[in-house]
Amino acid sequence: xxxxxxxxxxxxxxxxxxxxxxxxxxxxxxxxxxxxxxxxxxxxxxxxxxxxxxxxxxxxxxxxxxxxxxxxxxxxxxxxxxxxxxxxxxxxxxxxxxxxxxxxxxxxxxxxxxxxxxxxxxxxxxxxxxxxxxxxxxxxxxxxxxxxxxxxxxxxxxxxxxxxxxxxxxxxxxxxxxxxxxxxxxxxxxxxxxxxxxxxxxxxxxxxxxxxxxxxxxxxxxxxxxxxxxxxxxxxxxxxxxxxxxxxxxxxxxxxxxxxxxxxxxxxxxxxxxxxxxxxxxxxxxxxxxxxxxxxxxxxxxxxxxxxxxxxxxxxxxxxxxxxxxxxxxxxxxxxxxxxxxxxxxxxxxxxxxxxxxxxxxxxxxxxxxxxxxxxxxxxxxxxxxxxxxxxxxxxxxxxxxxxxxxxxxxxxxxxxxxxxxxxxxxxxxxxxxxxxxxxxxxxxxxxxxxxxxxxxxxxxxxxxxxxxxxxxxxxxxxxxxxxxxxxxxxxxxxxxxxxxxxxxxxxxxxxxxxxxxxxxxxxxxxxxxxxxxxxxxxxxxxxxxxxxxxxxxxxxxxxxxxxxxxxxxxxxxxxxxxxx
Amino acid sequence: xxxxxxxxxxxxxxxxxxxxxxxxxxxxxxxxxxxxxxxxxxxxxxxxxxxxxxxxxxxxxxxxxxxx
Numbered sequence: 001x002x003x004x005x006x007x008x009x010x011x012x013x014x015x016x017x018x019x020x021x022x023x024x025x026x027x028x029x030x031x032x033x034x035x036x037x038x039x040x041x042x043x044x045x046x047x048x049x050x051x052x053x054x055x056x057x058x059x060x061x062x063x064x065x066x067x068x069x070x071x072x073x074x075x076x077x078x079x080x081x082x083x084x085x086x087x088x089x090x091x092x093x094x095x096x097x098x099x100x101x102x103x104x105x106x107x108x109x110x111x112x113x114x115x116x117x118x119x120x121x122x123x124x125x126x127x128x129x130x131x132x133x134x135x136x137x138x139x140x141x142x143x144x145x146x147x148x149x150x151x152x153x154x155x156x157x158x159x160x161x162x163x164x165x166x167x168x169x170x171x172x173x174x175x176x177x178x179x180x181x182x183x184x185x186x187x188x189x190x191x192x193x194x195x196x197x198x199x200x201x202x203x204x205x206x207x208x209x210x211x212x213x214x215x216x217x218x219x220x221x222x223x224x225x226x227x228x229x230x231x232x233x234x235x236x237x238x239x240x241x242x243x244x245x246x247x248x249x250x251x252x253x254x255x256x257x258x259x260x261x262x263x264x265x266x267x268x269x270x271x272x273x274x275x276x277x278x279x280x281x282x283x284x285x286x287x288x289x290x291x292x293x294x295x296x297x298x299x300x301x302x303x304x305x306x307x308x309x310x311x312x313x314x315x316x317x318x319x320x321x322x323x324x325x326x327x328x329x330x331x332x333x334x335x336x337x338x339x340x341x342x343x344x345x346x347x348x349x350x351x352x353x354x355x356x357x358x359x360x361x362x363x364x365x366x367x368x369x370x371x372x373x374x375x376x377x378x379x380x381x382x383x384x385x386x387x388x389x390x391x392x393x394x395x396x397x398x399x400x401x402x403x404x405x406x407x408x409x410x411x412x413x414x415x416x417x418x419x420x421x422x423x424x425x426x427x428x429x430x431x432x433x434x435x436x437x438x439x440x441x442x443x444x445x446x447x448x449x450x451x452x453x454x455x456x457x458x459x460x461x462x463x464x465x466x467x468x469x470x471x472x473x474x475x476x477x478x479x480x481x482x483x484x485x486x487x488x489x490x491x492x493x494x495x496x497x498x499x500x501x502x503x504x505x506x507x508x509x510x511x512x513x514x515x516x517x518x519x520x521x522x523x524x525x526x527x528x529x530x531x532x533x534x535x536x537x538x539x540x541x542x543x544x545x546x547x548x549x550x551x552x553x554x555x556x557x558x559x560x561x562x563x564x565x566x567x568x569x570x571x572x573x574x575x576x577x578x579x580x581x
Numbered sequence: 582x583x584x585x586x587x588x589x590x591x592x593x594x595x596x597x598x599x600x601x602x603x604x605x606x607x608x609x610x611x612x613x614x615x616x617x618x619x620x621x622x623x624x625x626x627x628x629x630x631x632x633x634x635x636x637x638x639x640x641x642x643x644x645x646x647x648x649x
Binding site (some may be wrong): 076077080081082083149167172174175223224245246251310492493568569 | 596604607608611612614615618619622623624629640642644646
């Protein structure tokens, strides 16, 4: 009995040790599994995990860059970028929280606050509501783009969940419509769309930088890790434009257009000795700061883009070409009876009888100008016009810049050669016309034109001798005398030289009943500093002569410009002068 | 190690404060530029010169030129 009992006890002990080993083995196995897992996570899977973690708290942030300013020659800002805030909403922001917090979070989006937001941003309440609605399934909805920073701060202060800011820049044009055509504008993504903004987009545009940051649970940046690319602001652009002259020109042109009920108009002021453009203005204009609902035709910088037939304003060049080539002499007389070329009449508006060269320009006789033109070989005449830049782009590089047209001399008929002398069959922009006058203003040197400030003109070319240029300039000084065609172009205190043009407006396949009224002039005539070209398109208020519509605008702008530029008067006899030694 | 980490954090806070200030100054600078341009708008200046101060442009005969 006893032995049996002992044996059975012994067997029981054996059983326990087996279980113990089994348990030990299991624990060892579990430990090994854990170690293996730890090794796997730490060594083999570590990159994947780190990346996953970083994607949750590290993010790349864009650093916006300033677009360069556009300045006038005196450093006055014409286009300035100001920081603005774009507000956006993530309607699902509350969903990403734990259920309990999400409920509390959602109650923060109250009707009252939505109303307040709509109030601050001047948006319809429905629009704000829809931005917060989750029905679209979007995680990113713009509330309003380009908001004043102060207003954006007010919205942020309401503490609406899911609302966030993006820093952006908005372009402001302080001079508004005065510089609208010239500068153009940018689109909502700050890219140049028209004018200089488009032309110099590459250099004006800043380079957006980026950096990596660590964010906390509320998506606030808590640490900069590294800068990937620093933001580079765009370069400033300094123009040759004088903002005061630009304003003056704009004001007078607008007044002129209103007075004469004209369809459109353009005006260019050039610095006579450098070809720098001091002002370019057009009508009709637009406000670049509020462009909604405007027709594209309003954006057109007519002075540079549109061409027209310049009419009699070319006559001084015909006289200059003929004098220069020795085809006429200064003392020659011209009879101005209407005459026919192969059955087509060349006529004057009035009977002038026999005229000397000065009176040909003073009275603007088409007949005499035609006779002078016909005295020249076509090739010589063409070369002269071509050298003045007719049919060639003025070369400022403005988007859509016109080249104009000048037919080749071998296709000219005699009649065409005659009409070219009084400015038909040849077309150009107001800028090209003003540019040609630099040849008369700077004693025979034709200048290139530029919208950028420069000290001297590197592309100046002589097209006339000094004597011829001065001779013709003296002749067109007579145009603004009492019995000339443009007495109203005079500026008291200064000697003015210029020429009128009244042109039938060319339309598809012929000429309309409308006229273009043109005047180009320079002052002070003894040593011209400024050239102004004015073109008024289709004045409807009765008057249409260049000397009555365009010339008074010229006189007002020129008078103001000479004063603003501080140019010494050269017609001292009609002003009081105090001599101080 | 702990100390350098701590001072880095302090510096970072300073940088952020400075950056924020820079941003604020930039915003107000640009706003001032624009405001200045609005106030010096030729149209406005001209209007107030004419109406408020009663200034006129003298005609040419009334101007005496001084030649030095």
